[in-house]
Amino acid sequence: MIKTDPQEVEQRLKQFELACRQKGVKLTHQRIEIFREVAEATDHPDTEQIYQRLKNRLPTLSLDTVYRTLWLLKDLDLLVTLGTSRERTRFDANLKGHHHQVCTKCGAISDFYSDDLDKVKLPEPLGMLVEIEATHVEVRGICRNCLKST
Amino acid sequence: MIKTDPQEVEQRLKQFELACRQKGVKLTHQRIEIFREVAEATDHPDTEQIYQRLKNRLPTLSLDTVYRTLWLLKDLDLLVTLGTSRERTRFDANLKGHHHQVCTKCGAISDFYSDDLDKVKLPEPLGMLVEIEATHVEVRGICRNCLKST
DNA sequence: TTTAATGCAAAAGATTTGCAACATG
DNA sequence: CATGTTGCAAATCTTTTGCATTAAA
Numbered sequence: 001m002i003k004t005d006p007q008e009v010e011q012r013l014k015q016f017e018l019a020c021r022q023k024g025v026k027l028t029h030q031r032i033e034i035f036r037e038v039a040e041a042t043d044h045p046d047t048e049q050i051y052q053r054l055k056n057r058l059p060t061l062s063l064d065t066v067y068r069t070l071w072l073l074k075d076l077d078l079l080v081t082l083g084t085s086r087e088r089t090r091f092d093a094n095l096k097g098h099h100h101q102v103c104t105k106c107g108a109i110s111d112f113y114s115d116d117l118d119k120v121k122l123p124e125p126l127g128m129l130v131e132i133e134a135t136h137v138e139v140r141g142i143c144r145n146c147l148k149s150t
Numbered sequence: 151m152i153k154t155d156p157q158e159v160e161q162r163l164k165q166f167e168l169a170c171r172q173k174g175v176k177l178t179h180q181r182i183e184i185f186r187e188v189a190e191a192t193d194h195p196d197t198e199q200i201y202q203r204l205k206n207r208l209p210t211l212s213l214d215t216v217y218r219t220l221w222l223l224k225d226l227d228l229l230v231t232l233g234t235s236r237e238r239t240r241f242d243a244n245l246k247g248h249h250h251q252v253c254t255k256c257g258a259i260s261d262f263y264s265d266d267l268d269k270v271k272l273p274e275p276l277g278m279l280v281e282i283e284a285t286h287v288e289v290r291g292i293c294r295n296c297l298k299s300t
Numbered sequence: 301t302t303t304a305a306t307g308c309a310a311a312a313g314a315t316t317t318g319c320a321a322c323a324t325g
Numbered sequence: 326c327a328t329g330t331t332g333c334a335a336a337t338c339t340t341t342t343g344c345a346t347t348a349a350a
Contacts, residue, residue, distance in 0.1 A: 026304060026349050047340085062307045067340065069305095071236075083235030086221075088339080101279045110278045120270050122289060128260045129251045129291040138286045139272060141279040176324050176329060197315090212332045217315065219330095238314080 003040045004093075012039040012093055016078050023076060033058055034069045038079060039093040044109045046088040082109065099137040105146035112139075153190045154243075162189040162243050166228050173226060183208055184219045188229060189243040194250075194259045196238040232259065249287040255296035262289075 003009075016035050020027050037050050045053070051066045070091055073079040082090045082100065087107060097118065098111045117137055126132075154162075166185050170177050187200050195203070201216045220241055223229040232240045232250065237257060247268065248261045267287055276282075 024304095024350095028305060028349070030306070060307070063339095064308085064341070065306055081235040083233035083237070085231040085233035085239050087233070089235050101276055103278065104283060108278060112273065112277055114273045116273070117270055120266055123262065123264045123266070126251055126289065127262055128253065128258060128293045129289060130294050130297050132289060132291040133254060134290045136288045136290070138288065139276065139279060139282055140284045140286070141282040143278045144280050147280050174325095174329095178324070178330065180331070210332070213314095214316070214333085215331060 002042050004042055009036065009039045012095075016073075019076055019078055025072070025076065030058065030061060030065055031069050031073075033061075034066060035073060035078065035093070038070070038073075038091050041093075042110070044082055044090040044092050046090045048088065050091070084109070097134070099139070101139045101141070103143035103146055104140050105142055108143055108145075152192050154192055159186065159189045162245075166223075169226055169228055175222070175226065180208065180211060180215055181219050181223075183211075184216060185223060185228065185243070188220070188223075188241050191243075192260070194232055194240040194242050196240045198238065200241070234259070247284070249289070251289045251291070253293035253296055254290050255292055258293055258295075 004012075013032070013036060016039075017027060017032075019025075020031070025031075033054055034050060037053055038045070041050075041053075047063070047066050047070055050070070051061065051063050054061055054066070070079065074081055074091070078093070078095075080092045080095065082092060084090060084102070084107070090109065092111075094111055096113075098113050099117060100109050101112055102109050114137075118135075122132070122135070153159075163182070163186060166189075167177060167182075169175075170181070175181075183204055184200060187203055188195070191200075191203075197213070197216050197220055200220070201211065201213050204211055204216070220229065224231055224241070228243070228245075230242045230245065232242060234240060234252070234257070240259065242261075244261055246263075248263050249267060250259050251262055252259050264287070268285075272282070272285070
């Protein structure tokens, strides 16, 4: 399992602690560990997976705390969610503008960056939207592993 | 509620009936009505909404048939799903390559098209993916209605 | 010490399944 | 007619909630 670069994780944790203090949200042991787990992950885990990965370290942790914490962190803009249709919601602590590549076979999701994409102008009369917050591209396809195993 | 252009709906229905016959899937009254409902909708409804909209026309319809049918149609590539994180899965019968604009306040989703976007080259070493199937852009922002009501 | 957060267990919600009755090809 | 599909009810799975206990500021 590939993990986020440790320096990057530390940075994210710093930002997280700062944000919590600023907003008067208590820095509990559980919150720190849950955030760290998401920050270290590169595979965009869902609630259950995060819970499973933490159980060794925090044996008394309960699943509902993981749920509550993840959505709290999302509300604080410290995490981003990916809706993946039939699957459960998945979480990402990467706050730099980025895009996703998704394997339609195995469901793996990985981040990527593209200056070219970021530079594209949207058609002016977009329609419904007035204030644009973010543009996110999802590229779907088959990943190396899944192609091999067919 | 804005509906899909009737001609377009008819086209989609034709294609749907053809596909069902080709794949040996029976064309039941329920399946036709469920597909029509999605084909007419422009708001990307979820299972429950589709069920509610059909109840008048089909009083004995059951929710589980709607579930079963929608996922069947998706497996037959006659519908596309949108995963929208905390919400339920939503369905779209628009099979032309298109993109989505999402209001982060009210959750409204509407289709849009962009030649410019479709022309952008992805960075060559995308990473994980080998065979690319589709590229989909999601633009998030605030819609006209929600901006007014703040 | 005050207030918010956790863990537990129970509740609520959403989705799926087994099976007899029914409709389609 | 044979087979696949539906509706119902029950089962399952996921997520949320109430509340007493515990921990953070």
